[in-house]
Amino acid sequence: MSGVTWGGSLAGVTNPDVKLGYNAPRNGPDGKPIPTPDSSLPSSVMVQLVSSTGSTTFPPIDVPINSTTTQLEALVHNLLNPDSDDDSDDDDDEVEKKKKKKKRKVESTPYAFYLSPHINPSGTTSTPEDKELTTSLLDAIKSFNSLATSTSSPPIVSTEKTLTVTFQPLAVYKVRPVTRCTDTMPGHTEAVLHVQYSPSGRHLASGGGDTTVRFWDTNTALPKFTCTGHRNHVLTVSWSPCGTHFASGDKSGTLIIWDPSTGASKFTYKAHSKWITGISWEPMHRNEGKGERIATSSKDGLVKVFNVRLQRVLFTLSGHTDSVEAIRWGGEGLIYTASRDRTIKVWGAEDIEGTKAGKLVRTLTGHGHRVNTLALSCDYTCRTGPFDHNGLNDGSADAMFARAKSKYTEIISQAPERLVSGSDDFTLFFWHPTTSKQPVKRLTGHQQAVNCISFSPSGRHFASASFDKKVKIWDGRNGNFLHTLTGHVGAVYCVAWSSDGRYVVSASKDSTVKLWEVGETKAKETLPGHADEVYALDWSPNGRSVASGSKDRTIKIWKH
Secondary structure (H helix, E strand, C coil): CCCCCCCCCCCCCCCCCCCCCCCCCCECCCCCECCCCCCCCCCEEEEEEEECCCCCECCCEEEECCCEHHHHHHHHHHHHCCCCCCCCCCCCCHHHHHHHHHHHHHHCCCEEEEECCCCCCCCCCCCCCCEECCCEHHHHHHHHHCCCCCCCCCCCCCCCCCEEEEEEECCCCCCCCCCEEEEEECCCCCCEEEEEECCCCCEEEEEECCCCEEEEECCCCEEEEEECCCCCCEEEEEECCCCCCEEEEECCCEEEEEECCCCEEEEEEECCCCCEEEEEECCHHHCCCCCCEEEEEECCCEEEEEECCCCEEEEEEECCCCCEEEEEECCCCEEEEEECCCCEEEEECCCECCECCCCEEEEECCCCCCEEEEEECCHHHHHHCCCCCCCCCCCCHHHHHHHHHHHHHHHHCCCCCCEEEEECCCCEEEECCCCCCCCCEEECCCCCCEEEEEECCCCCEEEEEECCCCEEEEECCCCCEEEEECCCCCCEEEEEECCCCCEEEEEECCCCEEEEECCCCCCCEEECCCCCCEEEEEECCCCCCEEEEECCCCEEEEEC
16 A cells, blocks of 8 residues: 655554555645644644544544644544455445445545643633634644743643544535525515525425415425415514424414415414514424424513414413513423523423423523524524435434434534524623523624524534624634624624535625635625515525525525
8 A cells, every 4th residue: 555645754653554545635625735834843743533422532643743634534534444445346245345335435524623722821710622623733733822821831732742633523415505596486565574494495484574474385486375364574484393383473472383285274372462583393302203392482571382282372481571582492401582681591391300391490691782692503403303404304203203313412412502692782692501501601793783693503603693794603612703704785684504514694784695605704605686685594404595585575596
């Protein structure tokens, strides 16, 4: 087997049986030259690679200090599959063919890498936070050590010690960036206020100021059903994770549950005395696939939890002293609500250890003004339930429940449930809400109110949108700031992620939708076409299209 060029020696590999069969690129993943080590730094360092779940730990390996993420990815592939014989299947039996198919699948998996510090920066006592490798190991070491308060301070990452690098698998599939409008769907006679794809990504629904809910055929771009049960603006809509129920809430406080296969109303209830601000379904993995419970928040300061099958209120959550602006039903049996009273409350959604359904668990404080928006690291997983990125599920109720539970277990094994809140005080707060009422971090940078936050499907990143015309990208593991996305010339109302987490779209008062690639600060695409402000936005879970809803009364579909 031929040798491997890393830009440095691999003679010090601790395990000589590991075969590293790949050709190292001359440039990093961003196309820029691989960084050259400083003369004061060694040419190689000892690295111990650890999986994000902790289930796999490799022995320390001597690697060049300027190793890129691409090279580390190739190293992980070979460590996970050390048998790098010829891949030809011609003379193999079925068992060997299956082994090689599995190997090729492993080798196609992309990874993110995180470097752990050895010590806290001088003068701090907080828990050290890992730093993501975006270009190379050398750049991450330099970035860490630049935090040292003086030249006499010990390095935060010492090249004389073994470095711990955590690797986390990313989505294997890739979503193609949307670049053009393929369909314009008229029908609403007033502004389109909310759009949402079904968990499978195969169906689309919208709510508007004309009091209607509309279900659309995504293949023909024609309306399937126009539903007229509301008597006031439809402000918020939500599909159940199983895709068999659809809920809408209006400005008069009425909640309607629809059958999306027929457009018929299943259940109408005057839930609140003022308008409904949010709807959240119980995650499928918490209810054995029944999809029966739903929670609503309102300007009347109350939250109500309903059983859709029984068609009755199970309990009312009262405790906020002002309008409840946002609601999330989490994956750990808790409901989170954000209010104009500047607090976030954590409620028990079921009887579990130490928690009673309908009872207040804790109150999160810190914001100086009303809290407008909430996002959970597991939002995408809870929303899509049993469906995979192709919009497929396993069929039976038991199988769907098992699939939803498996998906949630996988994402929560990477990190515990995280919550981010956004406020009129221009800040975001990063929380571990299942265990603590103290914020992990206060995030600053926006210059006007924060009105939308969204986690990427893996929870690796989250995006915030603000009236300051900017979108910011943050590290979903610890809340660290990463990038500011500039280009909109009006307030940004909402953001949505592609299912592979590589792209974000944003909708603005400036009548455009913009597409951003994670890691870049300038828009990859600007998508004009709407004649007025864009209020609503969603990216289909199957990754195939983006839907935007506007004050101009139309919905536009964007594809590659």
